[in-house]
Amino acid sequence: MAVEKFPIEASHIMMFARAVNDGNPIYYDADYAAKTEPGAIIAPPTFMQASAQFDPEYSLRPKVGQPWFGSGKEASGVKPGESGGGGNKGTLHAEQHFEYHRHPRVGDVFTATVKPGKTWEKAGRRAGKLIFTETITEYRDSSGDLVVTARGVGVRTERPATAG
Amino acid sequence: MTLKASELEVGATHTAVLAKDLKRTQLVQYAGASGDYNPLHTDDLYTREVAGYPSVFAHGMLTMGMTGAMLTDYVGDGRLLKFGVRFTAQVWPGDDLQATATVEALREEGGEQLVDLKVSTRNQNGDEVLSGYAVARIDS
Numbered sequence: 629m630a631v632e633k634f635p636i637e638a639s640h641i642m643m644f645a646r647a648v649n650d651g652n653p654i655y656y657d658a659d660y661a662a663k664t665e666p667g668a669i670i671a672p673p674t675f676m677q678a679s680a681q682f683d684p685e686y687s688l689r690p691k692v693g694q695p696w697f698g699s700g701k702e703a704s705g706v707k708p709g710e711s712g713g714g715g716n717k718g719t720l721h722a723e724q725h726f727e728y729h730r731h732p733r734v735g736d737v738f739t740a741t742v743k744p745g746k747t748w749e750k751a752g753r754r755a756g757k758l759i760f761t762e763t764i765t766e767y768r769d770s771s772g773d774l775v776v777t778a779r780g781v782g783v784r785t786e787r788p789a790t791a792g
Numbered sequence: 793m794t795l796k797a798s799e800l801e802v803g804a805t806h807t808a809v810l811a812k813d814l815k816r817t818q819l820v821q822y823a824g825a826s827g828d829y830n831p832l833h834t835d836d837l838y839t840r841e842v843a844g845y846p847s848v849f850a851h852g853m854l855t856m857g858m859t860g861a862m863l864t865d866y867v868g869d870g871r872l873l874k875f876g877v878r879f880t881a882q883v884w885p886g887d888d889l890q891a892t893a894t895v896e897a898l899r900e901e902g903g904e905q906l907v908d909l910k911v912s913t914r915n916q917n918g919d920e921v922l923s924g925y926a927v928a929r930i931d932s
Binding site: 640643644645646647648649650652654664665666670672673674677678680681686688689690697698699703704715716718720721722723724725726727728731779787788 | 794810811818821822824825826827828829830831835837838840841842843844845851852853854856857858860861863864865868869870871872873874875876877878879
């Protein structure tokens, strides 16, 4: 996800921590956080994934005035063969890796740049041919320092992968 | 809480329950917080009739996020240097999830004491849904 401006905000961290069942007060209580080793509210380990919120082109978010492929009156808002409507062509998330050069904290503003990585294929047991695609995302702070390196691997399957 | 190398040994484990009877509402919560609104995770009609899965299923990143809480509760806040996973099976509403970190190595690098951890999250049937690793800075 290429993002020009990903501001790290306290309420976003609070909501994200709740969503991953993480009750650690360092993610919502600034007074508590001030007394911890990091000394401030920091981001939970997988938070940088939420930079999708700040990617104007992100295809898995309904956009104002545009079709959306989720259900409404019909099971999908987009007819087969129709273009647009969002989605990611049935790609599932196969791997995710984070390297923390430091931990993001409230007040940081990041840029995210994306570099394509490797692509490879594998024969799956149930889902037919599996096509893997790797992307590397670098999150830099306003000084240009690299803070988090994220490597994601997506997999596209020929058939639904019901057993993973 | 911080871990101390002097009090740890290879093979030591830490386990946490991540979810009991995982609720669809939590998938909705994760969609909203992360910004990933893929209907596969929140829209049962689309997921069954168009995508061909038996029901909605959890974002892999929800499982990784919950597993991350187990890790930071173990190694301490701001101590992780690396955390990476493979998603090895899907997580469905109603699942119970339990995550374990196992100490694989204790080592020094650049004057810092580090721990290498193997990370595994399993469902109520014992099937592994997430397999990974973490590296954390610990005290000596």
